Amino acid sequence: MIPIYPESTWRGTSDCRSCGIRDMALFANLNEQDFDMIHAPIDDLVFPSGALLYAEGARARGIFTLRSGMIKLVRVTADGRQRIVRVLRAGDVAGLEALGSGHYDCEAVALTEIAVCRLPLEVIHTLGASSPRLHLRLMQKWQQALKDADDWLADLNFGTARQRVSNFILKMRHPADDHTVTLFARDDMGAMLDLQLETVSREVSRLVREAVLEPLDKHGRIYRLREPQRLQSAA
Numbered sequence: 711m712i713p714i715y716p717e718s719t720w721r722g723t724s725d726c727r728s729c730g731i732r733d734m735a736l737f738a739n740l741n742e743q744d745f746d747m748i749h750a751p752i753d754d755l756v757f758p759s760g761a762l763l764y765a766e767g768a769r770a771r772g773i774f775t776l777r778s779g780m781i782k783l784v785r786v787t788a789d790g791r792q793r794i795v796r797v798l799r800a801g802d803v804a805g806l807e808a809l810g811s812g813h814y815d816c817e818a819v820a821l822t823e824i825a826v827c828r829l830p831l832e833v834i835h836t837l838g839a840s841s842p843r844l845h846l847r848l849m850q851k852w853q854q855a856l857k858d859a860d861d862w863l864a865d866l867n868f869g870t871a872r873q874r875v876s877n878f879i880l881k882m883r884h885p886a887d888d889h890t891v892t893l894f895a896r897d898d899m900g901a902m903l904d905l906q907l908e909t910v911s912r913e914v915s916r917l918v919r920e921a922v923l924e925p926l927d928k929h930g931r932i933y934r935l936r937e938p939q940r941l942q943s944a945a
Contacts, residue, residue: 753828763804763818763826770808772830776800779824782898783816794902796862797821797882803851809834821894866903874903875913876941879923883935891923891933917941 754777757763763774766785774781781798795816798804807815808831865877878899884890893899893914900907914930917923922941924934935941 752830752833755826755828757820757824757826759820759822761820761824763820764814766814766817768814770805770812770814770831772828773803773805773808773834774818774826774828776802776804777825777827780821780892780894781824782819782821782894782902784819784901785816792901793904794898796859797902803855806851806855821898822892862902871903871905871909871913874905875899875910875917878903879917879933879935880938880941883938889935889938890926891935893931893933 763781764770776798778800781802781804782794783796783798783804784792785795787793804818804826805814807813812831862881865881866874868874869877879891879893882891882893884892896910896914897907899905899910903910914923918925918933920940922935922937924936926932926934
């Protein structure tokens with residue numbers, strides 16, 4: 711993993727008013743008066759695949775709105791294993807728990823190259839107290855994060871290997887094109903699904919042989935989902 715230190719990239723470069731995913735992001739419902747209350751820098755940053763955004767248990771300086779790419783949230787179990795507890799995609803917020811505790815509950819790592827907006831905690835606390843619009847949006851994001859976490863646990867950690875992989879693929883469909891799927895390293899998939907790497911590779915290869923999935927790149931990351939109904943029946 712490549713650590714990125716906040717001190718080296720704190721620039722205040724975001725233009726939240728013209729954000730390309732503003733409708734999906736945390737500041738979706740803010741008006742001009744709300745923006746006038748923002749006095750701390752909000753950064754628009756790009757991190758390479760494998761970069762560490764923050765560590766589990768670390769003291770928080772901000773939260774992150776994901777503009778593009780994917781982030782994995784990782785926790786270490788009592789026996790020392792790493793478990794991926796959720797994958798974040800564009801519009802999701804990483805580090806929301808820090809608003810209550812001041813620390814991060816998970817490790818956040820870029821699964822792909824990502825673009826994020828880093829929002830200082832003082833900005834969120836100030837706006838959350840002064841703007842009913844942001845307060846409502848925070849509650850919506852928090853509720854959605856809890857639901858997503860429950861859904862990931864229910865769908866991806868129970869059932870046969872075939873059911874877990876099928877559910878995972880269905881969840882990884884692109885929002886704008888539900889026949890395109892982006893997967894990631896098989897060991898990461900195994901850590902999320904509580905399966906051996908070999909098991910995950912075997913299940914994905916079987917789906918390719920059966921023409922349920924069609925590879926679209928040489929790295930085995932992007933696929934065309936040809937027969938989603940077969941995955942749905944398996945799940």
